[in-house]
Amino acid sequence: MNRQIFISCEKDGVEFARALKEWLAAREIGAWTPEDFEVGENLAERHRLELNRATHAVIVLTDTPPSSWRRLEWSELLERRSMDPHVQLIPVQLGHRPPPPFLRDTLAADASGGRDEWERAITMVFESLEGRRRIQREYTSGLSERLEQDLQTAAEQPREEGALRVELAAAERALDRGRTTGDGQRLAGLLGRVGMLRLHLEDAEDAIEPLELARRLLVESPAVSPQERVSTAYCLGDALSRVGRVNEAAALLLSATGESARSDVDEFTTAALAFRAGQAVEGTGDSESAQRLFDYAQGLAEPLLGPDHPTVAAYRKAARQQT
Amino acid sequence: MSAPVSTFAALLESANARQRSVFINCPFDRGFSDARAAIVFGVVCSGLLPRTADDLGLVGVPRMTRILRAMSDSLYSIHDLSRCQGEGAFNLARFNMPLELGVAIANGYATTSSENDHQWLALAPEVHPYNQFASDLAGYDLKRHDGKPTIVCTRVMSWLQTLEHAVVAPPLPEVLTALPKFLAAYRQLNLEWRDEPDWIKVWHAAANAVPV
Numbered sequence: 165m166n167r168q169i170f171i172s173c174e175k176d177g178v179e180f181a182r183a184l185k186e187w188l189a190a191r192e193i194g195a196w197t198p199e200d201f202e203v204g205e206n207l208a209e210r211h212r213l214e215l216n217r218a219t220h221a222v223i224v225l226t227d228t229p230p231s232s233w234r235r236l237e238w239s240e241l242l243e244r245r246s247m248d249p250h251v252q253l254i255p256v257q258l259g260h261r262p263p264p265p266f267l268r269d270t271l272a273a274d275a276s277g278g279r280d281e282w283e284r285a286i287t288m289v290f291e292s293l294e295g296r297r298r299i300q301r302e303y304t305s306g307l308s309e310r311l312e313q314d315l316q317t318a319a320e321q322p323r324e325e326g327a328l329r330v331e332l333a334a335a336e337r338a339l340d341r342g343r344t345t346g347d348g349q350r351l352a353g354l355l356g357r358v359g360m361l362r363l364h365l366e367d368a369e370d371a372i373e374p375l376e377l378a379r380r381l382l383v384e385s386p387a388v389s390p391q392e393r394v395s396t397a398y399c400l401g402d403a404l405s406r407v408g409r410v411n412e413a414a415a416l417l418l419s420a421t422g423e424s425a426r427s428d429v430d431e432f433t434t435a436a437l438a439f440r441a442g443q444a445v446e447g448t449g450d451s452e453s454a455q456r457l458f459d460y461a462q463g464l465a466e467p468l469l470g471p472d473h474p475t476v477a478a479y480r481k482a483a484r485q486q487t
Numbered sequence: 488m489s490a491p492v493s494t495f496a497a498l499l500e501s502a503n504a505r506q507r508s509v510f511i512n513c514p515f516d517r518g519f520s521d522a523r524a525a526i527v528f529g530v531v532c533s534g535l536l537p538r539t540a541d542d543l544g545l546v547g548v549p550r551m552t553r554i555l556r557a558m559s560d561s562l563y564s565i566h567d568l569s570r571c572q573g574e575g576a577f578n579l580a581r582f583n584m585p586l587e588l589g590v591a592i593a594n595g596y597a598t599t600s601s602e603n604d605h606q607w608l609a610l611a612p613e614v615h616p617y618n619q620f621a622s623d624l625a626g627y628d629l630k631r632h633d634g635k636p637t638i639v640c641t642r643v644m645s646w647l648q649t650l651e652h653a654v655v656a657p658p659l660p661e662v663l664t665a666l667p668k669f670l671a672a673y674r675q676l677n678l679e680w681r682d683e684p685d686w687i688k689v690w691h692a693a694a695n696a697v698p699v
Binding site: 229239264268317389433436437465473 | 501536595604606630651667674675678682
C-alpha cells in the first residue's frame with residue numbers, strides 16, 4: 165500500500181512530530197511535516213500537494229488554540245476524507261484541550277501525560293497506520309439536545325408582533341420618501357415590502373393596494389426578474405383570497421404559475437404557486453381545475469423533496485380531497 | 488402565513504451566545520439564494536447560530552452599525568466574495584463583502600485572548616481573481632466553490648467542524664441529503680416574504696430540516 169502520511173501540528177507539537185517522523189523513517193515509512201519545506205519552494209503549492217496526496221493524516225493536538233491556517237488545513241483534510249473514506253485521520257492528544265468536533269468521535273493516541281507517553285502514543289499511531297487499531301469510538305453529538313433546547317427557547321417567547329410593526333413603519337417611511345423617485349422598480353420594491361408586511365400583520369385589506377401597485381409597476385419593467393414578479397403575485401393572491409376576492413386571486417395566481425413555469429424560476433417556487441392557485445380555484449367551486457393544479461404541484465415537488473416530505477403530503481392531501 | 492412566533496433575540500440571550508454565533512456575510516441577491524441557504528444550513532447542522540446584519544430587525548439603526556454589532560457578537564464569521572466583479576452599466580463591483588471581511592480580520596487581531604479571537608472563513612468562486620484586486624489576501628487560502636449548494640455546504644461544514652464551540656455534525660452525506668428540504672422551505676419563505684424572511688423563521692426551517 166502506498167501510504168502518504170501528513171503530520172499536522174502547531175509549534176508546540178513539532179518536537180513530537182519530529183520524533184514520530186524519525187520512528188516511522190526507521191521502519192521505512194515516509195511522512196511529511198510542515199518542517200519539510202525546502203528553500204525556494206512555493207509554500208502554498210507544496211502544502212496543497214502534500215494535503216492532496218495524503219492517505220493518512222496524523223493530527224497532533226496541543227494546548228495551543230489552532231491557528232486560522234491550521235483550521236483551513238484540517239478542513240481540507242476533512243473534505244478529502246468526505247470524498248475518499250479511505251483517507252484516515254489519526255489524532256494524537258498532547259495537551260488537555262478538547263479535540264475539534266470532527267475528531268471527537270475518534271479515539272486519540274493519548275500522550276497528554278507528558279513525554280513519557282510519547283513512545284506508547286507513537287506505537288498507537290503506527291498500529292492505526294497498519295490498520296490494527298480501531299480508532300472509532302462511540303460519541304454522542306449533542307446536536308439534537310442543543311437544537312431541542314434552542315427550539316424550546318424560541319417557542320417559549322410570546323408572539324412578536326411589535327417587531328413587525330416597527331418594520332412596517334420603517335417601510336412606510338421609506339415608501340413616502342421613495343414615491344417621487346423615477347425608478348419604477350425601486351418603487352415597486354418599496355410598495356411590495358409595505359404590502360407584504362401588512363399581509364403578515366393580518367391586515368390583508370390594506371395590503372392589497374400597495375401590492376397591486378407594485379405588481380403593475382413590475383409588469384411594466386422588463387428588467388425585473390420573473391422571480392420578483394411571481395413573488396409579488398403570490399402575496400397579492402394571498403391577500404385577495406383572504407378578503408374573499410377568490411376569482412381575482414385565482415386568475416392572478418394561475419397567470420403567475422404560468423409565468424413561473426415558462427421562466428427560469430425554480431420548480432419548487434412554481435409548485436408553491438400552483439398549490440396556492442389550486443386553493444384559490446377551489447374557492448371558486450371548480451374542484452376539477454383545483455385538483456389538476458394540486459397534482460401539478462405534487463408532480464413538481466415530489467422529485468425534489470421525496471414522497472414523505474410534509475409539503476408534498478399537503479399537496480397530495482389537497483388533491484385527494486377533490487376526488 | 489402568520490407573524491413570527493418570536494424574535495431571534497430570544498436565542499441570543501442564552502448563555503455562550505457569542506461562542507455559538509456565526510456571522511454570515513454573503514450576497515443577498517436571488518442568484519446567491521441557494522448558496523446562502525447552504526451556508527445557513529451548514530451552520531445549524533453544526534449546532535451554531537447563523538447571524539446576519541438584519542436578524543434582530545433593528546430597522547432604525549444604520550446598516551454598518553448593525554453589521555458591526557452582529558459581527559462583534561459573533562465569535563465566527565463566514566464571508567463570500569462572489570459578487571466582487573464588475574456588473575451593471577458602469578461595470579462596478581460591490582465592495583461591501585471585502586469591507587466586512589476586513590472588519591472580521593481586524594476583530595481577530597483586536598482581542599488579546601486567543602480563546603476569544605474572532606475566526607473567519609472566506610469563500611470565493613472557483614475562477615476569481617481576488618489576489619489581483621485584493622492582493623493582501625493572497626497569503627490566505629480562500630475556499631473556492633462553484634456556487635452549487637452542495638459544494639458550498641461542504642466547504643462551510645468542513646471548516647465549522649474544526650471550531651471548538653460547534654458540535655459533531657451528522658455525516659456530510661446525510662446533511663447533503665437533507666439540504667434540498669431546507670432549500671425548499673427557504674424558497675417558500677422567500678416567496679412569502681419577498682426575499683426578506685424573518686430570521687427566526689429561517690432558523691426554524693433549518694433546525695427542522697437537520698438530520699438528527
